[in-house]
Amino acid sequence: MFGFLKGLSVTFSQMTKKKLTLQYPEVRPVWPEHFRGIHEFIPELCIVCNQCARICPTNCISLSGSRDENKKLHIDTYDINFEICILCDLCTEVCPTESILMTDQFELATYSRDDLYKDMHWLYANHVNHGSYNKLQAQKAQAEKEAQEAAAQAAKEEQVATQTATQESGNGNETADRSTKGTAADGSVATKEGGDA
Numbered sequence: 001m002f003g004f005l006k007g008l009s010v011t012f013s014q015m016t017k018k019k020l021t022l023q024y025p026e027v028r029p030v031w032p033e034h035f036r037g038i039h040e041f042i043p044e045l046c047i048v049c050n051q052c053a054r055i056c057p058t059n060c061i062s063l064s065g066s067r068d069e070n071k072k073l074h075i076d077t078y079d080i081n082f083e084i085c086i087l088c089d090l091c092t093e094v095c096p097t098e099s100i101l102m103t104d105q106f107e108l109a110t111y112s113r114d115d116l117y118k119d120m121h122w123l124y125a126n127h128v129n130h131g132s133y134n135k136l137q138a139q140k141a142q143a144e145k146e147a148q149e150a151a152a153q154a155a156k157e158e159q160v161a162t163q164t165a166t167q168e169s170g171n172g173n174e175t176a177d178r179s180t181k182g183t184a185a186d187g188s189v190a191t192k193e194g195g196d197a
């Protein structure tokens with residue numbers, strides 16, 4: 001009897017406490033900032049240096065690239081086998097351009113092992129849907145806005161500088177005219193003086 005009451009007391013004491021469980025999938029968890037979820041990939045940033053594939057402890061990254069007419073390397077294929085990926089984050093740590101990053105996406109349940117082999121397009125879609133796409137777009141828009149503002153400011157300063165230069169040149173001409181007139185007057189006086197002599 002005592003044990004039963006003791007058990008009930010524990011149950012009732014827990015009923016007033018804050019709930020730690022979520023009604024998943026309706027309510028989704030908010031992960032900490034450095035949560036290591038499924039990767040996102042941004043192809044335009046990749047320089048095909050192969051560092052991510054080299055450091056991967058499970059050899060689950062395979063990639064290939066080619067050079068364009070300017071000898072610049074572009075990524076052609078980028079695949080991660082999530083069947084053996086251990087989400088260790090090493091690939092993102094070594095990537096010099098941050099083209100491979102980790103997201104807070106964690107759902108990969110599937111009926112087929114083959115579905116765990118994700119290609120560049122899937123990883124890019126993960127970038128758009130669950131990754132840093134919106135943040136990057138906002139940064140790009142902000143950078144463009146700042147560049148436009150800087151260009152407008154530079155144009156304004158140039159216009160002011162041109163106006164000032166024009167004004168100064170006008171003043172200079174006026175002074176030169178006055179000085180010429182003065183010389184002419186002096187000259188006429190001199191001529192007169194010369195004539196008197």
Ligand code: SF4
Nearest residue numbers: 056085086088089091
């Ligand atoms: S997280 Fe680790 S195991 Fe997964 S692809 Fe990157 S380096 Fe490889």
Ligand code: SF4
Nearest residue numbers: 046047049050052095
């Ligand atoms: S480390 Fe980064 S830049 Fe280099 S191949 Fe991997 S994803 Fe591309």
